[in-house]
Amino acid sequence: MNGKQITKLGFEKRAVALALSAAGLRERAGLSRAEILAELRSVQDNPGAYLSGGVYSDLATELTSQRARLDARRGADLRPEPLPYRVWGEDLIEPGARSQMDVAMQLPISRAGALMPDAHVGYGLPIGGVLAAEDAVIPYGVGVDIGCSMRLSVLPLPPGALGTDEARGLLLKHTRFGAGVSFEKKVRGDHAVLHEGAWREQPLLRHLHDKAAEQIGTSGSGNHFVEFGTLTLEAPDLGLEAGDYLAILSHSGSRGFGAQVANHYTKVAQALHPSLDPAARKLAWLPLGTEEGEGYWQAMNLAGRYALANHDLIHARLARALGVDPLASVGNSHNLAWRQQVEGHELIVHRKGATPAERGQLGLIPGSMADPGFVVRGRGNPDALASASHGAGRQLGRKAAANTLVKKDVQAYLRERGVTLIGGGIDEAPQAYKRIEDVLARQSDLVDVVARFTPRVVRMDTGSEDV
Known part of the structure; x- marks a missing residue:
């Protein structure tokens, strides 16, 4: 017996190895090839009859799981009611985000979920939504900016060692922002992620590689930023003594590369589920396997990994320009899906705008362009699927912010807090966000605060109307 003969029977990839193993045992028992193929067809037709034990039990278990995946792939009805889930900071969360989370918890693949206090309406899963699914991944459960992440570098310098004008000049020279932007070719960085074999394993990735290489080490638009500020440690931690340090904080993602992956596979997922309830269309999933x-x-x-590489290069450029090596670094991704044990079962946990917060795990929760951010340590709360908020969260949508906020009020807010801003649209004004202190207060059972970061010189993309 060989794998080619078994594949012709219609077995999928995972089942072929199990079928080969069972066939080998049957061959050693003296059965002919024709007899073994007949048995394999019988297992294939009725795997439930072989689940209780025997040579074919492992194969039968796999085939049963495959059928469940195929049923999901063809589309299944939503649950009549959402599964129960915990909400942190319910008084801070708009009804639309709750409605989106309710739909997500009605998916037939959903098994658990949680909503963070910074939650607001997104595409498919709300921003701040955490969703555990069985044997499936949801592209819009991860988000368009795949791998969007934070990075903090603590420098061996006091905050006053870098003047405002010098900090401004460094950010203008060593960072780039906006859709389609890149560094000039002669100064563009390189990174090991660009040389991984994965780029060659899919036509989509091969197509996107050159653009990703062009944009490496840059940041997108919207709420992405790079900033200098003061990190305050009230007690020794992070391998550092208590005190104030000059630090770099950045928020960046996977650029156009991640967005095109998200859009491509969302279309693929939607094509697999043509009968999915329209309310859940942006939550179409892809069965693993x-x-x-x-x-x-x-x-x-x-x-x-590409998003993290962008942070690597951003921080390396700035540290090199200052002639220093960072004393400590903290980072985390908040737009990804992870394999995670949940009540003894491996599930796919989607965090769309949510910070991983396993017990002892360090992470970053920023405020806004003029409000503090925080280094936190996770408490591993199982009801939150070991998660926390990824920031303050919007309280005004971009259009609402642009239509209601007044530029002079935003500028006054920045002056009061001693913040110098480069770029930054009024849609990213501090007043468009919830108060970070309120958000933190509502998740004290999810994370402990380790340190406070106070922004001083901030660079963002230019908005439709700059502040």
Whole structure:
């Protein structure tokens, strides 16, 4: 017996190895090839009859799981009611975000979920939504900016060692922001992520590689930023003594590469579920163990590593320009899906705008362009699927902020807090966000605060109307 003969029977990839193993045992028991193939067809037709034990039990278990995945792939009805889930900071969360989370918890693949206090309406899963699914991944449960992440570098300098004008000049020279932007070719950085074999394993990734290489080390638009500020440690931690330090904080993602992966695989997922309830259309999923699901999983993780590479280069450039090596670094991703044990079962936990917060795990929760951010340590709360907020969260949408906020009021807010801003649209004004202190107060059972970061010189993309 060989794998080619078994594949012709219609077995999927995972089942072929199990079928080969069972066939080998039956061959050694003296059965002919024709007899073994007949038995394999019988297992294939009725795997439930072989689950209780025997040579074919493992194969039968796998085939039963495959059928469940195929049923999900063809589309299934939503649950009549959402599964129960915990909400942190309910008084801070708009009804639309709750409605989106309710729909997500009605998916047939959903098993657990949580909503963070910074939650607000997004595409599909709300920003601040955490969703655990069984054997499936949801592209819009991860988000368009795959791998969007934070990075903090603590420098061996006091905050006063870097003047405002010098900090401003360094950010203008060593960072780039906006859709389609890149560094000039002669100064563009390189990174090991660009040389990974994964780029060659899918036509989509091969197509996107050159653009990703061009944009490496840059940041997008919207709420992405790079800033100098003061990190305050009230007690020794992070391998550092208590005190104030000059630090760099950045928020960046996977650029156009991640967005194109998200959009491509969302279309693939929607095509797999043509009968999915329209309310859940942006939550269409890809079953793992299928070509589509494994393709997205590979591309998603590559985009996550690419996003972290952008932070690597941003921080390296600035530290090199200052002639120092960072004393400590903290980072985390908040737009990814992870394999995670939940009540003894491996599930796929999507965090769309949520920070991983396993017990002892360090993370970053920023405020706004003029409000503090915080280094936190997770408490591993199982009801939150070991998660926390990823920031303050919007209280005004971009259009609402642009239409209601007044530039002079935003500028006054910045002056009061001693913040110098480069770029930054009024849609990213501090007043468009919830108060970070309120958000933190509502998740004290999710994280402990380790340190406070106070922004001083901030660079963002230019908005439709700059502050």
